[in-house]
Every structure is written in C-alpha cells, then in structure tokens.
Amino acid sequence: MLIAGPRDERLYKLVRLLIRIPFRLLFRMRIEGIENVPTHGAVLLAVNHVSNIDPVFIGVAAPRQAHFMAKSELWKSSALGHVVEGLSAFPVRRGEADREAIRTAVGYLSDGCVVGIFPEGTRQRAGRLGTALPGFALLALREGVTTIPVALSGTDRIARGGIPRLPRVSVTFGASLDVGVEGLPRGERHQEIGARWMTRVGAMLGHVPASSETVE
Numbered sequence: 523m524l525i526a527g528p529r530d531e532r533l534y535k536l537v538r539l540l541i542r543i544p545f546r547l548l549f550r551m552r553i554e555g556i557e558n559v560p561t562h563g564a565v566l567l568a569v570n571h572v573s574n575i576d577p578v579f580i581g582v583a584a585p586r587q588a589h590f591m592a593k594s595e596l597w598k599s600s601a602l603g604h605v606v607e608g609l610s611a612f613p614v615r616r617g618e619a620d621r622e623a624i625r626t627a628v629g630y631l632s633d634g635c636v637v638g639i640f641p642e643g644t645r646q647r648a649g650r651l652g653t654a655l656p657g658f659a660l661l662a663l664r665e666g667v668t669t670i671p672v673a674l675s676g677t678d679r680i681a682r683g684g685i686p687r688l689p690r691v692s693v694t695f696g697a698s699l700d701v702g703v704e705g706l707p708r709g710e711r712h713q714e715i716g717a718r719w720m721t722r723v724g725a726m727l728g729h730v731p732a733s734s735e736t737v738e
C-alpha cells in the first residue's frame with residue numbers, strides 16, 4: 523500500500539516528483555537561501571503562514587523532506603487524514619497546548635529529521651505577522667536543532683475571491699536563527715525567541731512584523 527504514514531517517504535517523494543517542475547514553472551517560484559538549510563541533522567523550518575497550501579510550496583522548495591504540523595481538523599475525514607499523513611504531516615490541535623504534537627515533533631528532531639512549523643499557529647492576513655506561540659520556542663531551544671526562518675509570499679493570492687490564479691510565489695530560507703538566551707530569565711526566553719523569529723521573517727518579507735489579525 524502506497525500510503526502508510528508520516529514516516530513512509532514513498533508518497534511524499536512521488537508527489538514531489540510530479541509537482542515540483544510544474545509548480546516552479548506555473549507559479550514562477552523564486553527560491554532563495556537553500557544553502558542555509560543543513561544537509562543533515564535536526565532542522566526546524568519556521569514559516570510564516572498565509573494559506574492552507576503553504577506546506578505544499580515548502581515541500582517543493584525545501585532540499586529535504588519536511589514533516590509538517592497540520593491542523594487536526596484535516597483528520598476528521600479518515601481518507602484525507604491518511605493522505606495527509608502519507609505526505610509526512612502530523613496533527614496538532616490548535617488553540618491549546620498540544621503535548622502530543624510537541625512529542626511527535628521532538629521525535630522527528632531527535633531522529634535528525636526536518637520539521638516544519640508555523641510559529642503563528644494559524645493563517646495571517648498577507649503583509650502581517652502574528653505572535654509566535656510558545657511551542658515554537660520549545661522546539662527551537664532543543665539541543666542540536668538548527669532553526670531556519672522561512673519567508674513565504676504569494677500563496678494567499680492563488681484562490682483569492684474563489685477564482686484560481688497563478689501568482690508568483692517566493693520562498694526564502696534565512697540563515698539559522700540565534701537561539702542563545704542563556705542570560706535571560708526562564709520566563710522570558712520563549713518570548714525572546716519568538717520575537718527574533720518575527721524580526722527576521724518580517725525583514726525578509728519587507729514589512730513590520732506586528733499583528734493579531736488572523737484568518738480562519
């Protein structure tokens with residue numbers, strides 16, 4: 523059976539093979555900073571979030587297979603859930619501290635894999651960044667993890683107004699995030715890591731990273 527689970531790479535590799543060139547051509551994808559993603563070892567890709575299709579474009583752009591946290595609502599349909607898992611995603615319950623999702627992410631990182639995460643937790647209006655949630659810092663601060671800030675733009679325009687479009691999509695992998703917070707009180711460390719991510723991604727996107735306006 524082709525679809526086995528998030529650790530089975532077959533479906534992921536097949537889908538990526540089929541869509542990689544068409545996506546890059548149709549959306550005139552601009553991919554920068556691939557050299558910043560380590561070729562081995564635990565990596566956390568921390569991406570801004572503007573569209574449900576964002577993980578697909580990160581999968582096309584990233585040089586390594588990424589295991590993405592995906593909203594648990596996708597698993598309400600068992601068929602869709604199997605497909606999503608076959609594409610290397612795992613569920614996270616939004617709006618709460620999902621310890622199981624964190625444990626799953628830690629497991630992948632401990633195995634030297636790449637984990638994709640949307641620090642804001644939900645989609646944001648284009649041109650804005652939301653506040654990074656504490657779970658992001660929990661993963662970024664783990665020993666041996668390289669955290670790469672990723673700026674994604676253009677995906678929000680693909681189905682704007684219900685009309686299919688082919689906007690240009692850009693994916694930029696930044697240099698690894700400095701997660702050194704040894705001198706800060708424990709209670710401030712997660713906030714500081716989140717603020718650094720917002721500053722870096724905001725700079726790559728060319729706007730000020732401050733907003734609480736989300737898209738459901």
